[in-house]
Amino acid sequence: MTRPTLGVVVAVLLLAGSAAAQTSTATLTGTVRDSSGAVLPGVSLVVTDTLRGTSQSTMSNDTGNYTIPALNPGTYSLAAELTGFKKFLQEGIVLQVNQVARIDTETVSVTAATPLLETDTSSRGSVIDQRKIVELPLNGRDYNQLALLSPGVLPGTPRLASVNFKGVLNVNGNRTFNNVFLLDGVDNISYSNSFRGENVQLVQPSVDALQEFKIQTNAYSAEFGRSSGAVVNATIKSGTNAVHGSLYEFLRNDVLDANNFFSNALGAPKPVRKRNQFGATAGGPIVHNKTFWFADYEGLRDREGVPRTRLVPTAAEKAGLFSTAVVDPFAAGRPEFSRNAAGQWVIPSNRWDAVGAKIVGLIPDPNVAGTTIFASTPITSIRQDQFDAKVDHQFRQNLNLFGRYSFVDTNTFRPGPLPGLAEGSFNDAFGASLNRSQGLALGLTWTFSPAGGAATTSRSRRTSASTEPARSA
Numbered sequence: 080m081t082r083p084t085l086g087v088v089v090a091v092l093l094l095a096g097s098a099a100a101q102t103s104t105a106t107l108t109g110t111v112r113d114s115s116g117a118v119l120p121g122v123s124l125v126v127t128d129t130l131r132g133t134s135q136s137t138m139s140n141d142t143g144n145y146t147i148p149a150l151n152p153g154t155y156s157l158a159a160e161l162t163g164f165k166k167f168l169q170e171g172i173v174l175q176v177n178q179v180a181r182i183d184t185e186t187v188s189v190t191a192a193t194p195l196l197e198t199d200t201s202s203r204g205s206v207i208d209q210r211k212i213v214e215l216p217l218n219g220r221d222y223n224q225l226a227l228l229s230p231g232v233l234p235g236t237p238r239l240a241s242v243n244f245k246g247v248l249n250v251n252g253n254r255t256f257n258n259v260f261l262l263d264g265v266d267n268i269s270y271s272n273s274f275r276g277e278n279v280q281l282v283q284p285s286v287d288a289l290q291e292f293k294i295q296t297n298a299y300s301a302e303f304g305r306s307s308g309a310v311v312n313a314t315i316k317s318g319t320n321a322v323h324g325s326l327y328e329f330l331r332n333d334v335l336d337a338n339n340f341f342s343n344a345l346g347a348p349k350p351v352r353k354r355n356q357f358g359a360t361a362g363g364p365i366v367h368n369k370t371f372w373f374a375d376y377e378g379l380r381d382r383e384g385v386p387r388t389r390l391v392p393t394a395a396e397k398a399g400l401f402s403t404a405v406v407d408p409f410a411a412g413r414p415e416f417s418r419n420a421a422g423q424w425v426i427p428s429n430r431w432d433a434v435g436a437k438i439v440g441l442i443p444d445p446n447v448a449g450t451t452i453f454a455s456t457p458i459t460s461i462r463q464d465q466f467d468a469k470v471d472h473q474f475r476q477n478l479n480l481f482g483r484y485s486f487v488d489t490n491t492f493r494p495g496p497l498p499g500l501a502e503g504s505f506n507d508a509f510g511a512s513l514n515r516s517q518g519l520a521l522g523l524t525w526t527f528s529p530a531g532g533a534a535t536t537s538r539s540r541r542t543s544a545s546t547e548p549a550r551s552a
Contacts, residue, residue: 103264103314104524105174106148111139111159118143122161129154129170130319132368135476135526149479149524151471152176152290152314175206176293177312205229208291209316220286220329220356221245226294226311242493242508246279250296250309255279257308263315263483265520269542281540282485282518285377287325287360288467290314315483317471318371322363329356342386345447345454350384370472379463384456387496391453394444399426441501457494464488477526485518516542 111122120141127134130153139145152175159167207225217224223246226232234240235247235255247255260267260280269281292313295303303310333352342350358377365372395401405424406413416424445451465487472480495502495509502509519539 103176103261103312104149104151105176105178106146107150107155107157107172107174108144108146111143111145111161113164119161119164122159125158126150126172127156127158129156130321131317131371131471132320133473133479137526148526150174151317152178175208176291176314177295178206178293206291206293209289212286212289212291217286222284222286222289222292222313223248223311226309229294229296231296232294232309242277244277244279245283248309248311250294253308255308257306259303259306259308259310261310261312262485262518263481263520264312264522265518265537266540267313267518269516277489277491277512277514281516281542282465282467282487284313284315284467284485285358285360285375285465287327287358287377288315288373288375290316315467315469315485316360316362316373316375317469317481318362318364318373320364320367320371322361324359324361326359327357330354339386342454342456345386345388345452347386347454347456350386350456351382351458352384353380353382355380365470368473370470372471373469374467376464376466378465379461381461382458384458386454386456388455389453389496390451391442391445391497392439393451395423397439397442397444399428399431400424401426441497441499443498443501453497455496455498457496459491459493461492462490479524481520481522483518483520485516487514487516489514511547513545514543516540 107126111119111124113119118139120139120143122139122143122145123136124139124145124147125134125136126147128151135147135150137145137147153173155172155174156168156170157172158169205228207222207228211225212222215225226248227234231251233249235244235249239247239255246258246260248258249255250258256279258279262280262282262284267281269278292311295310295312299310331352331354333349336349336352338349342348356377356379358375360373360375362371362373364370400419400423402423405416405426407416407430416426419425443453445453447454465485467483467485469481469483474480490511490513492511493509517540521537
């Protein structure tokens, strides 16, 4: 006798209404029907993470609908069973961070991935998955550059680019600091002021530590709030039932570089360029199908010479000798200073302010013939170390916990164009800065009924930044 078959209408929805925090997970929901199209209550449904072996289950309600919330980004299979019907199996379901999508299926067994159409949300955005993050070329391995693949996203201003400020994006005409960054569903904004910290994000994960990220540029859910720009929602990888890891080093130097146009024109030497970016990732099971760990480390050692120019006074001007008229601002009628035998206006040394004279003494003479330009190639050096550690645990099918700790320590020395203390402290783009950021995130998801569940995430954050005045090495 031929047994009737189950058809499952599957949708991936964000469980926004029952979440206590912004979420980076997806929800599987849909309707169970038989081959005639009639809804079927009481059907047992199980969704399984194919890499981790963890599963969550529920049953369809009286109207044939079901919901399975809080699914981490990854690849899943869905099974549906009811006595008297053939088992339904859908494999290759790829869920992405904060995804809202729908697939309709009317077959007994499907093993190929079905394209997911986002028909259940009006938000606009793009998901950048782990393959794109790792395989697309990134200058400096900054994953934020991939956000430029989304419509309406432009890089930051040249001012921020000149100091290598990270996480700067102008989305739909909004200012850089109007964007929101989330990491594993928790706030990841550094709230930096006057460019302190040199990054909009509290923690910027290594490219190899990211699972994927989604940039939403318009009409996103009210759960994100407070932002007129974009929402960048990223997730750190989790461990699986198999032990996986990686080692890498990226090297860049100036051996094959030619001198650039401006350095040649000014008679300056070829800028120094030495960059080493290295690290490792590892993850695996603590208890198979239940508890998993993931950790990563990345180090950066970077030395880059940057051609700079300053207009400086000539040696004669620093001695108080000028070829154009100079008046005495403190004398009645503002008369001109006297002229020497060469026809130069002379400011007597007894009229010099003592502090001003010391400052003038720090300024170098022009070093480009026939100009008042002082050209230099100061070397910016960066030493950065960072790591993440993450643990996921499933207590039971409807109760999941994760914890993550992240640490970033950055030591940057960006000397000014003028030597010694001549640059002064008028410009906070130059100087030595020490930045340290730490982030702790804990999340608990409890599905207490087939109709929905609750998710709560707490976080602790700490950041410190100090900057010293500009000086040369």
